[in-house]
Amino acid sequence: MNSFKRLFVCIKSQIDHVADEFENHEAVAGAAIEDLRALASKTRLHLHRVGKMTEHYQKQLLVQQEQARLWSERAIKARQDDEQKALQCVKRLRDTQRQIAALEQQYQDSSAQETKIRDDLNAIQEQLQILKNKKEILSARQNRTSVQETLLNRRGTPLQEARSIFERWEDFVVSSEFDMPDQIETDRFAGAFEQEEDELALKMMLDELTGLDRSADKP
Incomplete structure (x- = not known):
């Protein structure tokens, strides 16, 4: 392989790679399927x-066969009375037989063509179904691959954007919690009175209990 040919192959390979990168395979496959569907429609019309x-x-063959039968009967019947008339019937019979032979050939050719077209249509429809199923499968596989790439990619993906939103929200909540003022300290002076009042109430309850016990001890 000379240098020019190697350069050509290298450039073509690079172009094919770039084309593969930018080609919308699903759209191209869909267009190919539509073309095949259009071909099936034309073939179906041709078959019709x-x-x-x-x-x-x-139908013409049946008509001419019936005519041949009639001219044959007429020739046989006319020969008894008029041979010339019978010969004319035979002549008509011969012409009819020629038409029958031509119609039989046309019928055979048309039938063979019809069979071939029907086989072509069946092949197209079968291939069309295969390609439709394959397109769906490849589309699903490509979608799954895209989802996996999205999940694995850490920059600029919907998943990463969602994570960032929740992280920023959490940071805001935590920051707000730290920015809140400390809980208001209890008034120590008022607390001392409350404590004394509580102790006094406890002593009164104790005195009451003690008084009850003493009254119970008296005769």
Whole structure:
């Protein structure tokens, strides 16, 4: 391989790689499927037309076969009375037989073409179904790959953005908690009175209990 050819192969490889990177494979595959579906539609229309032609040849063939039978009977019947008339019937019979032979050939050709077109249509429809299923499978696989790349990527992804939002929210809440003023200290002076009052109440209860006990001891 000369240097020019190697350079060409290298450049082509790079171009193909770039094309693969930027090509929307799902869209391209969808377009290819649409083209195949259009081909199936045209083939179906062609099959319909050829089918009508085959049906026409078949009907004409039946008509000419019936004419051949009639001219044959007429020739046999006319020969008893008028041989010239019988010969004219035979001539008509011969012309009819020629038409029958031509129609049989046309009918066979049309039938063969119809069979081929039907086989082509079946092949197209089968391939179309295969490609549709494959497109769905590849699309699902590509979507799963994209999701995995999103989950693994740590910058600029929806997942990372969501995490950042909650982290910033948590930071704000924690900062707000630290910025709140300390709990108001209890008034020590008032607390001392409350403590004395509580102790006095306890002593009064004790005196009351003691008094009850003493009254119970008296005769």
